[in-house]
Amino acid sequence: MTNMPAIEVRDLRKQFHVQKNREGLSGALKDLFKREYREVMAVKDISFEIPQGEICGYIGENGAGKSTTIKMLTGILVPTAGHLRVNGFVPHKDREKFVGGIGVVFGQRSQLWWDIGVIESFQLLRKVYRVPEEDYRKRLDELVERLQLGELLNRPVRKLSLGQRMRCEIVASLLHNPSILFLDEPTIGLDIVVKTEIRDFLKTLNREQGTTILLTTHDLQDIEALCTRVIMLDDGRIIYDGGLDELKNRWSRGREIVFQFGDRIKTGQLAELTAGLPGVTWRADNDVTASMWLPNEVKVADALARVVGETRLDIRDMKIVETNTDDIVREIYQSGDAASPGKTRAAELAVETEEVTAPTQTADASEETASAPAASSSASTGSETASATDKAGSDNEAALQGKEPIQRG
Numbered sequence: 001m002t003n004m005p006a007i008e009v010r011d012l013r014k015q016f017h018v019q020k021n022r023e024g025l026s027g028a029l030k031d032l033f034k035r036e037y038r039e040v041m042a043v044k045d046i047s048f049e050i051p052q053g054e055i056c057g058y059i060g061e062n063g064a065g066k067s068t069t070i071k072m073l074t075g076i077l078v079p080t081a082g083h084l085r086v087n088g089f090v091p092h093k094d095r096e097k098f099v100g101g102i103g104v105v106f107g108q109r110s111q112l113w114w115d116i117g118v119i120e121s122f123q124l125l126r127k128v129y130r131v132p133e134e135d136y137r138k139r140l141d142e143l144v145e146r147l148q149l150g151e152l153l154n155r156p157v158r159k160l161s162l163g164q165r166m167r168c169e170i171v172a173s174l175l176h177n178p179s180i181l182f183l184d185e186p187t188i189g190l191d192i193v194v195k196t197e198i199r200d201f202l203k204t205l206n207r208e209q210g211t212t213i214l215l216t217t218h219d220l221q222d223i224e225a226l227c228t229r230v231i232m233l234d235d236g237r238i239i240y241d242g243g244l245d246e247l248k249n250r251w252s253r254g255r256e257i258v259f260q261f262g263d264r265i266k267t268g269q270l271a272e273l274t275a276g277l278p279g280v281t282w283r284a285d286n287d288v289t290a291s292m293w294l295p296n297e298v299k300v301a302d303a304l305a306r307v308v309g310e311t312r313l314d315i316r317d318m319k320i321v322e323t324n325t326d327d328i329v330r331e332i333y334q335s336g337d338a339a340s341p342g343k344t345r346a347a348e349l350a351v352e353t354e355e356v357t358a359p360t361q362t363a364d365a366s367e368e369t370a371s372a373p374a375a376s377s378s379a380s381t382g383s384e385t386a387s388a389t390d391k392a393g394s395d396n397e398a399a400l401q402g403k404e405p406i407q408r409g
Helices: 024-033 066-073 095-101 118-129 133-147 162-174 192-209 220-226 244-251 267-273 300-308 325-335 345-356 363-383 395-400
Strands: 007-020 036-050 055-060 081-086 102-106 180-184 212-216 229-234 237-243 254-261 281-286 289-295 315-322
Touching: 007 066, 036 066, 036 237, 055 066, 055 192, 055 220, 066 081, 066 180, 066 212, 095 102, 102 162, 118 133, 118 162, 133 162, 133 192, 162 192, 180 192, 192 212, 192 220, 212 220, 229 244, 229 325, 237 244, 244 325, 254 300, 267 281, 267 289, 267 300, 289 300, 300 315
Parallel strands: 055 212, 055 229, 102 180, 180 212
Antiparallel strands: 007 036, 007 081, 229 237, 254 289, 254 315, 281 289
16 A cells, blocks of 8 residues: 555636526527526635545535535546546546546446346446456455345346445445445435445445545434544535544533432532532433533533532432534534634523523522523424434535525624
C-alpha cells in the first residue's frame, strides 16, 4: 500500500446551466424561440483527502451536493473546476483504466438487468470488467456465501425484494475486486435486519481487504456503525470534516441521568445535594422517579458521587441518557455551521429560569419553576421525530430541476 491517498479533491466545483421555464402558453412559445438560463452551483470549491483503507461518511441534506460529488468522483459528471484524482486517475479522463479499480452502488439506481437472472447479470459484468473466469468464480463464491445469495442467483431481478436486490447490487459492485467502493444511500428503504447484514459485511470487507469506502446516507445509524470520519456538506460547501466522536463532543448539550427511588422524593432535597455544580437541574417525573440534567462542564462522576453517597436515598435504578447523533446533526443542518455550537445547555436553563421565576413566589413554587425548564427541554427532545433519515432523493436531480440551494443563516 502506497502513501498516495485513495481520493484527493482540491477546490472542486460543479455548476449546472439550467433552463428557466416561463409560465403559460405565451411563456412556452417564448421558451421555444428564446430560452433563458440560470446558473446553479451544486458543489462550491470543496477540498478533502481520503486515505486508503478508510471508511468515510459523506452526509448532508437533500440538495447539499452529495450525489453530485459522488458522480464527479466516479467519472459520471465532469467538474466545472478544481483538481480531482481517484486511485491516481482523473475519473472523467481515464475512464477505461479508472473504472477497473472502483465499485459503485446507487441506492436508487440498478446496474443489474431487470428481466434476466441475477447470475446472468454477474456474468455480463465479468465480461465488462474483463475478470478472468477463475478469479470470478472464486470471488463470486465468497461473496454469495457471505451475503447469503445462493437461492437468489437464478431469479430475475424484478422478482427480488428491495433488500435482496441491494445485496445483489453490492456483490455486482465487488466482482472485479475494486480498491474503492462508493455507496450512495445503499440502505434506503431497507429493514433493520438487512441493514445490519450489509453493515457487518462492509466492516468485514474493510478490515480484511482494506477496501476504501465512501458512504453517503441519510441514516445516521449507518454512519455510527461504520465510519470513524464524517464529511458534512451544506449548500455545496463542507462545514465539517473530522471524527464522529469529536462532532458529538463539540455539539452535545449534556447528559441526563434518570434515577428511580424506592421511596417518594422531593426535587428540593435532590437539588440540595448538587448545590454548587453549575447548571445542574432536577425534574420530578413522578413520585419515585427524577431526572438530573448535567451540562458538559460537569463530570458525571462528581454529580453521581453526591447523589449515590446520600445514605437517606433508596436508589433502585438509574440510567444515563446521551444526546443522540440525529439531534446533533439536525441542529447543525438548521444552523448551517458545525464549527460554532450554540448556547450551552446550562446557559439556556439559566435564561429560562430567569424568565419563569418571579420574586414573589414561595420557596416550593420556585423549586417547581426551577425544574420546569429541564422538563420542557427533555420533552422537546423526546418529541422531535423529524430526522435526517426521512430525507431521500438525488442532489443532482434537484439541481437539474432548477431548485435553489437552501440558504442557512
